[in-house]
Amino acid sequence: DTGVSQNPRHKITKRGQNVTFRCDPISEHNRLYWYRQTLGQGPEFLTYFQNEAQLEKSRLLSDRFSAERPKGSFSTLEIQRTEQGDSAMYLCASSTIGVGDKVSDGYTFGSGTRLTVV
């Protein structure tokens, strides 16, 4: 297992187009997270899954964003009708769940997908 894989690494799209990103987590990790990061800021939580169940979605996430994790393996993040404000680095991370639902260990992050909306 080579870690968390994200594709594509870079995506340039025109405003109004739809884009989809893929994340392949570490196989034995049951938690998968999506974060967004803009320049000079820390990662901002978007959503996360435990196996195939989407447990939480940030209130900051508009209806144009949707994420899936079919069969509890890879995940996709789709942005519909992209806007220039969607330009950011989209990071995926995976981890195992700890006792009492706690984050008991560190996240393993992918290298991210950098989205530019022109």
Added chain:
Amino acid sequence: SQQGEEDPQALSIQEGENATMNCSYKTSINNLQWYRQNSGRGLVHLILIRSNEREKHSGRLRVTLDTSKKSSSLLITASRAADTASYFCATDERAGGTSYGKLTFGQGTILTVHP
């Protein structure tokens, strides 16, 4: 929303010097973690300290946690040029004894180590 506030926002030192970064947070936590990010890359987990721990070491890293002050510090000793990166603290927040199950990141400290 951002939970942690890192201080300083930027730090510039010479190789061999120690680097200290601080993080403050607002809510009760289960644990606090530190991550490093090289420019344009994903984050790398450095160290995790639990709410019942006060200090932890890993190689050249030393992390302290003061839950009464809701603050943590990361010390990198004998810094190297390769330590140049952004450093983020992240908290696993807790409400009523239950974890939210996700990490909330601060805005980071940019560390530059000059050779």
